[in-house]
Amino acid sequence: METAEQIRDRLLARFPGAEITVVTNPGLSAQHSLLLGSPHARAIAQFLRDDPTLRLDQCSNVTGVDWPEKEIIDTVKVTVPDPAGGPPKVIEQKNKRLTPAYLEVVYHLYSIALRHGPVVIRTRTGNRSDQVDVPSLTPVWRSCEFQEREVFDLFGVSFSGHPDLRRILMWDGFKDYPMRKDYVDPDDYEWEPTPHDEVLARAKVHYPATPAAPEPKA
Amino acid sequence: MLGSGIIKGLAVTAKNLAGSFHDPARYVTQEFPEVQPQLPENSRNFPFLVADDGADPMGTLRCVACQICEKECPPQCIYIEKSKDKKPDAAGKLQLYPAVFAIDTSVCMSCQICVEVCPFDAIKMDQVFAIATTDRFNGLLLNREQLAKSNQYYHSIHPTEATEVDARLAAERKAAEEKARAAAAAKAAAPKPAAPPPPQPPA
Amino acid sequence: MLASGSAAAPFSSASVRPVHDEFHGDLLEVSMGPHHPSTHGVFRMMVTLDGETIVRLKPVFGYLHRNHEKLGENTTYLGSMPYTDRLDYLCSMTNNWAYALAVEKLAGLVPPERAEYIRIILAELTRLINHSGLIGFLMQDTGCSGTPLMYAFREREKVLDLFEALSGSRMMCNYQRFGGCRVDLTPAWVDSARRLVDAFPRFLDEFEALLTGNEIFMARTQGVGRLSPELAVNAGLTGPVLRATGVGHDLRKVDAYGLYPRFDFRVPIGAHGDTYDRYMIRVLEMRESVQILQQALRDLPAGPIMDPKAKLRGLRPKAGEAYGRIEGAKGEIGFFLISDGSPNPYRYRIRPPSFINLTVLEDLCLGHTVADAVIILGSIDIVLGEVDR
Numbered sequence: 115m116e117t118a119e120q121i122r123d124r125l126l127a128r129f130p131g132a133e134i135t136v137v138t139n140p141g142l143s144a145q146h147s148l149l150l151g152s153p154h155a156r157a158i159a160q161f162l163r164d165d166p167t168l169r170l171d172q173c174s175n176v177t178g179v180d181w182p183e184k185e186i187i188d189t190v191k192v193t194v195p196d197p198a199g200g201p202p203k204v205i206e207q208k209n210k211r212l213t214p215a216y217l218e219v220v221y222h223l224y225s226i227a228l229r230h231g232p233v234v235i236r237t238r239t240g241n242r243s244d245q246v247d248v249p250s251l252t253p254v255w256r257s258c259e260f261q262e263r264e265v266f267d268l269f270g271v272s273f274s275g276h277p278d279l280r281r282i283l284m285w286d287g288f289k290d291y292p293m294r295k296d297y298v299d300p301d302d303y304e305w306e307p308t309p310h311d312e313v314l315a316r317a318k319v320h321y322p323a324t325p326a327a328p329e330p331k332a
Numbered sequence: 333m334l335g336s337g338i339i340k341g342l343a344v345t346a347k348n349l350a351g352s353f354h355d356p357a358r359y360v361t362q363e364f365p366e367v368q369p370q371l372p373e374n375s376r377n378f379p380f381l382v383a384d385d386g387a388d389p390m391g392t393l394r395c396v397a398c399q400i401c402e403k404e405c406p407p408q409c410i411y412i413e414k415s416k417d418k419k420p421d422a423a424g425k426l427q428l429y430p431a432v433f434a435i436d437t438s439v440c441m442s443c444q445i446c447v448e449v450c451p452f453d454a455i456k457m458d459q460v461f462a463i464a465t466t467d468r469f470n471g472l473l474l475n476r477e478q479l480a481k482s483n484q485y486y487h488s489i490h491p492t493e494a495t496e497v498d499a500r501l502a503a504e505r506k507a508a509e510e511k512a513r514a515a516a517a518a519k520a521a522a523p524k525p526a527a528p529p530p531p532q533p534p535a
Numbered sequence: 536m537l538a539s540g541s542a543a544a545p546f547s548s549a550s551v552r553p554v555h556d557e558f559h560g561d562l563l564e565v566s567m568g569p570h571h572p573s574t575h576g577v578f579r580m581m582v583t584l585d586g587e588t589i590v591r592l593k594p595v596f597g598y599l600h601r602n603h604e605k606l607g608e609n610t611t612y613l614g615s616m617p618y619t620d621r622l623d624y625l626c627s628m629t630n631n632w633a634y635a636l637a638v639e640k641l642a643g644l645v646p647p648e649r650a651e652y653i654r655i656i657l658a659e660l661t662r663l664i665n666h667s668g669l670i671g672f673l674m675q676d677t678g679c680s681g682t683p684l685m686y687a688f689r690e691r692e693k694v695l696d697l698f699e700a701l702s703g704s705r706m707m708c709n710y711q712r713f714g715g716c717r718v719d720l721t722p723a724w725v726d727s728a729r730r731l732v733d734a735f736p737r738f739l740d741e742f743e744a745l746l747t748g749n750e751i752f753m754a755r756t757q758g759v760g761r762l763s764p765e766l767a768v769n770a771g772l773t774g775p776v777l778r779a780t781g782v783g784h785d786l787r788k789v790d791a792y793g794l795y796p797r798f799d800f801r802v803p804i805g806a807h808g809d810t811y812d813r814y815m816i817r818v819l820e821m822r823e824s825v826q827i828l829q830q831a832l833r834d835l836p837a838g839p840i841m842d843p844k845a846k847l848r849g850l851r852p853k854a855g856e857a858y859g860r861i862e863g864a865k866g867e868i869g870f871f872l873i874s875d876g877s878p879n880p881y882r883y884r885i886r887p888p889s890f891i892n893l894t895v896l897e898d899l900c901l902g903h904t905v906a907d908a909v910i911i912l913g914s915i916d917i918v919l920g921e922v923d924r
Contacts, residue, residue: 141855141874142643171768175858177884222886223872226768226784233859241758259772260894267604273870282598282924292602337748343681344745357734360689372696374718376703404848406614443617448717448850457703467716 115230118146147234170223176261178269250276268293376457383452386482394454409439439470541772573748576919599923623921631711637870642852644714665864666817676913714845756810760899774866780808786862860888889917
């Protein structure tokens with residue numbers, strides 16, 4: 115099977131102007147992936163499915179990944195001229211920067227007809243709050259139908275062009291997105307008799323009259 | 333012939349019905365409270381703490397309150413408080429002991445990970461399964477006294493495994509004693525010991 | 536007005552009410568489930584009926600949702616292993632294997648030969664109990680109450696006894712580890728497994744005499760819930776449901792994971808893609824599993840059962856991601872893991888076969904009656920612990 119770079123080159127020749135980047139996987143499995151820009155994503159997916167040398171007819175797995183902002187400190191060596199007129203000094207400068215926050219959807223594609231795979235493709239949202247649209251690939255692969263609904267439900271990615279985008283595992287009317295990294299579970303706590311401090315402290319707030327937790331005597 | 337499939341199927345059920353009176357391969361149910369099940373040796377239910385001496389379980393717990401199991405327990409059902417003082421263990425070495433050791437069996441999922449990660453062979457899986465209680469809160473929270481069971485009991489439920497563990501512990505103890513003896517000999521041979529020799533374990 | 540799938544509360548008295556539609560006259564919307572005995576768990580189908588014919592069906596689930604993937608992100612790699620038992624609680628051994636395989640890809644561990652054999656033995660035993668149990672449940676759905684299910688459970692019991700003797704637990708085995716297995720097989724265990732495997736074809740013959748030629752069963756299942764291979768592939772179906780449509784896709788052959796290439800077995804495929812084919816595929820797969828088991832128990836090599844590089848605690852795979860999948864009894868069960876080098880996975884995703892196989896439930900049921908919907912659902916083989924996660 116072609117490598118991710120070869121597929122990218124072929125796609126760029128077919129779709130000039132499309133944003134396609136190879137995301138290398140540093141891990142041992144070496145399953146590299148293709149990051150697709152939203153405008154062309156569906157056309158590219160269609161091409162991947164129908165192209166006779168790839169024929170990725172099965173979209174096996176669809177999932178979301180949440181990447182919140184992360185602070186990265188880059189250390190750079192900067193040469194600073196000495197104001198006193200001496201030789202310039204080399205000092206280490208620490209630059210803080212924030213990685214952009216986005217939600218990512220990962221698709222694992224396989225070919226049943228040609229028995230190869232996986233080709234991993236990814237799409238990313240603009241941010242995590244108001245630009246959460248990515249194109250839905252359900253028109254290309256039916257198997258995305260429930261899985262994209264699940265990503266919508268748990269991550270809050272909005273798939274444009276999905277025929278039936280509703281919550282699937284959580285109930286309608288649920289507000290938050292539980293799989294996001296900054297999700298805080300609601301404080302609707304029921305007292306459970308675990309001897310853990312955190313539980314007891316929270317239980318105390320809710321049930322001031324509950325007897326103290328059983329402390330086994332040493 | 334239409335219906336022959338059904339007749340063939342009925343013959344199978346008839347054979348099974350007749351067989352259920354005399355053929356042990358077809359009669360497999362047990363009348364539970366009267367006939368107690370024979371559990372295989374590896375069978376597991378909830379964890380218990382091994383005490384070397386059944387007569388004094390609190391004094392001879394193998395647990396040294398290292399809290400590894402507490403950290404590794406997937407549903408976080410173990411709660412340990414370390415003791416302030418130290419007690420000699422079976423090898424005579426001074427060790428901490430758990431002042432509080434509680435397992436919430438309403439949370440425990442019997443996965444055996446605490447047993448696998450324990451470096452002291454102090455926690456093992458029990459086979460008792462008739463553990464219904466009328467108090468769903470405190471009755472399912474087992475404390476140190478309820479959890480401690482003797483090494484003989486461990487031998488009675490997992491004989492192969494317990495024999496292996498005993499052999500390994502004895503070997504470790506012997507190695508430790510020999511090391512201590514060698515260290516003491518080296519110290520005695522030295523011209524001036526900088527500090528008084530450490531208390532020797534009883535041989 | 537057609538209510539959207541999950542708008543009504545599960546037990547509202549309005550769950551059965553006529554729906555007026557200018558084209559169809561009186562339609563009836565029925566909420567089947569979530570506590571309907573035929574839905575194999577807490578599963579709900581919002582069915583719109585024209586007379587007794589289904590014109591719309593929306594599955595509703597999530598009643599067992601516990602956000603398993605979040606739990607996986609908050610525990611160590613090892614700590615997630617017992618949780619995978621509880622996904623598809625009939626097939627804990629294959630769930631363990633799929634997860635172990637994904638972590639092994641991520642951490643670069645290679646299980647020794649004996650461990651691979653043990654995994655194959657346990658996975659095929661799991662396939663036997665899943666398929667025989669499923670056929671029992673399917674019969675229950677067709678109205679053949681009790682008898683085939685009890686026969687299947689009688690055999691399942693013997694396999695579960697083997698699992699208990701090996702792993703300590705009958706269903707929540709928690710047996711596989713990254714880079715190998717937890718306990719070694721004893722010769723006595725291998726002997727009893729061999730006895731069970733050798734006796735299994737006799738049970739299958741009996742089971743088939745009871746069911747395969749039964750005219751009522753054929754009338755209820757042949758031509759019901761027909762699925763085209765194109766739709767099956769496009770909808771991501773895997774496992775017996777896909778193979779019943781005539782697509783010869785079995786990961787044991789395609790991915791050749793474990794030591795499956797060493798074994799001589801065939802992949803049965805169907806011709807019509809209907810409910811009867813889905814039943815028949817499972818019977819044939821059990822016969823092939825018996826073949827694999829006999830070879831594995833015969834050739835079981837001696838040796839270690841753990842990769843010497845593997846360690847139990849404090850596994851911190853190098854940053855990266857891996858997708859590992861195996862052919863479970865219900866289809867492709869896969870785990871997608873992203874590691875950032877910490878002891879917990881950054882992302883822990885399960886690809887549940889029964890969840891994705893449900894995608895086509897509506898397509899299969901349209902035009903059939905409610906009684907057929909029940910057996911179509913039964914033949915897809917879902918376990919709600921895995922669908923809802």
